[in-house]
Amino acid sequence: MSAVQPSSREHAAAIFRAGVAAADPYLAVKHFLRADSELLHIGSEQTGYRSDGWRRIHLLAFGKAACAMADAAQAIIPEAWLAGKGIVVTNYDNIDVVENCQVFGAGHPLPDAAGFHAAKTIANRLSGTNPDELVLVLISGGGSALLPYPAAGINLADKIATTQLLLASGAIINQINCVRKHLSQLKGGGLARLAAPADLHALILSDVLDNDLSAIASGPTVPDDTSFADAIAVLESFGIWRQIPSSVQSHLQQGAQGLQTETPKSGDAIFQRTGHTLIGSNASSVDAAIDKAQNLGYQTQVYSKQLCGEARLVAEQLALHALTVTAGMTQPTALIAGGETTVTLKGNGKGGRNQEMALAFALAAERCGLNGAWTFLSGGTDGRDGPTDAAGGVVNNHTLQRIRDAALDPDAMLDDNNAYPALKAANDLILCGATGTNVADLQILLLHPNA
Template identity: 85%
Template sequence: MSAVQPSYREHAAAIFRTGVAAADPYLAVKRFLRADSELLHIGSEQTGYRSGDWRRIHLISFGKAACAMADAAQTIIPEAWLAAKGIVVTNYDNIDVVENCHVFGAGHPLPDAAGLHAAKTIASRLSDTNPGELVLVLISGGGSALLPYPVPGINLADKIATTRLLLASGATINQINCVRKHLSQLKGGGLARLAAPADLHALILSDVLDNDLSAIASGPTVPDDTTFVDAVAVLESFGIWQKIPSSVQNHLQQGAQGLQIETPKGSDPLFKKTSHSLVGSNAISVDAAIDQARQLGYETQLYSKQLCGEARLVAEQLTLHALTVTADMTRPTAVIAGGETTVTLKGNGKGGRNQEMALAFALAAEKFGLNGAWTFLSAGTDGRDGPTDAAGGIIDSQTLPRIRAAGLDPAALLDDNDSYPALQAANDLLLSGATGTNVADLQILLLHPHE
């Protein structure tokens, strides 16, 4: 596979797997949910508990970790306390059987008709809630795309077209979600609005850098501080306002003029009955990766817990940082980061942000002269990087020679956003399969002195 010591690649993969395991959604829910003969207790000793004698509990779970989270919840909540079978919505790769639940598969990263059907099913269930009941919502990354429920006047095709333009624009996840919230009946506090007058509690597995609850799955259970004016500004700033469907333009313009109902804000009384618990995050996975690297004998260095920016530029910055580390390094060192970069699509190739970052790092290492033995892994904790079957890439100093030996030009492929075939030619794709969780991405750079 590589002229560089194979164990280094194995080390990088093992560190990545440890980070993913730390975001195990089943165990995360188990830690935050407990039932005795009288009460359901939600929370932990660190966060405090919310307890109640709810005897009609509506269980709703959505996101890439939805099945595992729902499975944990239904093993804890007595079946007699469930108002009806739970509703679980996840991407097709992560579908699993969950007792006492209806499981729906849906499209990701682009929404589809199955997701719309699932969203309508949830909305129908929420229309039947009463005071004194509990809506227990289990949220994980990917929920935004999985539950499309456009406002009246916008059809699913228009929503998909808008989402596709946003994903290709280089907009951040927060900017994308700002627009999504103002086109949806569930996002941006919409689910909480539909759940009233019941009590609501959300257990949330975070896939965003700063654990901003309004950004995770577009914040369906929390207040939204963005506005229609903000959504219009996002689309204009990335030059795609004129490209989006006219139905979307009309709705957002009407909203900016005060002619559409805004997303619920923090002052809305409905949030007096809602609360949440953060049960897992990228930062937790980064800490676990660092611990694993130490156990493998590496000096460790945290590069960032909020890695963001254009993937290829971040790769260059990390390469320059690696040069400073290797200048006076005496022991093998692991540089660990977590976050979520972006890619502005300018070509027509195949890949994802992690594959793009890996290929860009290989080119930057050659450009700036990062010599010696190094291994770099960049991958999504969900096991899926963009619209591909790879989690990301795992590369070393021989990656570019392997690509060129296959008759390919790595720089030209990067310019065409075509990182997948480049890494595939080098046998450097990281193929983990769907992991059942999602807490953004991990980057692992292993540096070895005197080799």
Template identity: 65%
Template structure:
């Protein structure tokens, strides 16, 4: 990890603390341990914990064959954990893993495929078709064990007949650029896909299916995680059309996409499978990790380090710049009330960035939030004894090599000393070079997991 330097105004603050707290949250989402904690085997049976939301404790059976399909940023680690537990004689060979290019590594008895994220690519299209074929090959009485983690929507682009991959990419690009949230994006993608919105469950037919899910969606809506390939989708074609129209991108949507969505209004057979459909009769899901779990881990680590913990939000959302300004105002009020001990203000969630036109720079929502917080802190005249971190738990923020940013009271001075105007950088959505000039990028590398974002503010008493 690259550790951002601290300016002289923050020289008395423990620089490593804020990074250690963030990493505590990342470790809590460790996909290998999460799978191991809920999957068990003995000589005859495989046992799968069903989680707190279920009335039953476990799902158990002597399945003669287990087909393992893993996709998402944490797919490799999840598959390794499953392989360590499932008896080799019961595993269909080879298993299949689809993950981001930077998370690819060799896994014994698995075919590992790298694919594009956040925008899908041709490799993902081929992988999605292969995964669909594997799912359809599972027979009644066998188990299809599906390991789901963040990024699955982009990694498995299998458009419906009549829509090309470039047309689906163009539609996804429109949604990402206009500021649509993950639920809205997934609503559209489900209705353009053969796998999403319960499509994978439909392909599995009469085989048993169980999904172990690492959530990157705030609120842990299983129908939204990786666009819900194994669960019912109760959104409709009309909802997908409304998303595109509400963001005023319907007329820019490829004609083939428009044609399919309009056709779906008239033909119910084109709809995604809904609650109560036959394909869900033998299905179950277990949520094994989430942003909430990581947020709680950060809180425990902060308390252990001597901080008073203040949970600012468990579902932080909205425009990144606006969310940063509101948080800075909250910090200003906290400082005005007086500090008797160090305070850690913690949030978890997923903000958005709305891009206007094609004239924008390099960055991501966490980098933009970090830079916006530094600007807002200056405007609110915060005491110098603060640090702020905003980072993606997957180690990737937008199309960059940074997880986010770490800023303090000296960050803007360092940016301006490099000849960069921070306010202009925000207007141009160009946070990366500004933070880079201040040595304020959070660089972790790919973490192999993804449970959305974490924000941490550390405040220390100003002993003058």
């Protein structure tokens, strides 16, 4: 094995950690929230401030970074200003004790009964809000699954079944959320509707590529300009309309006919008292990864800040691009990307989009003749990739040989969506545990000139 491999792998891991650290939710809230003796100030010099003397503040936090965000907020807001204990909802891996808060664990990526209970707890709190109070909402990635509150006539099992079909269909997150919003009482502006007539402000850690606030956690505090008809179109376009439960079909059809209340749209009066501040994003993590790569001596290129598409196809495109970069390359080079790919499940294996992309890249690099020493890492900033304990994979030009030495066929395993055991055999899984944040995925490709 080339002597460059160990340091290259360590460099990829260090660059990934720098990207994750840039999305630290505790520090992000600290930067955008401040209290003095009279007023609570929300925002920054760059975003502008919203300040008022609220003396009943309802603190709600949900998402994979909810505990850290709520911990920061309760440390800033005087306890006497809080309208009871805060409500915090996160996935089971990220549960932590938060002072002055009730913490709920809930299912992700599939919703569960615990999340339903937490959602009802939030709805009950909001039912008693009044003017001159503030609902301070701390939102991070994962909130869509963590707060299931099905519309009347849909039970949780039917909503879970619909979510499973969407996740396996290859639909992108905006399409999945379009459907979820129209099956929920909280998503798509539903939380803002429940919070009225109180003031509302959301501090948002983005896990979507374009920082579309209506897509993060399915936009519970912002207008939703999609429709019931759009939701039906998504399900039909992926061929799963006939597979979804009849209660879901009936609800969406009634909505399209005007027999169910639409999600609140732009211009609705409930949004006159709401505000939002974006406090972190995938783009910030990509920038931090670039800085770290440069500090480690790499020439850097931003491959994409909005990487999306089918994971294995994106991997092939990256491998072909790398081939052009290596032609005449004289210095170590890092290609950095951020985003969120998708996987259309056709097999019965175990893995996630980052593991699939890592294995697909190794195979594509072999096919296109990407010679020399290279290392490719694809990982989820939340530390979890699909229904596994891995954040993703980190592969190099010896990965496929290690898999084959274990008597496994990497091509067949990719076809079966079975990247996890393939990468495990090569000792190429990223096992870092839950990070407590979530700003989508990072991809790091390190290329070294031929000796």
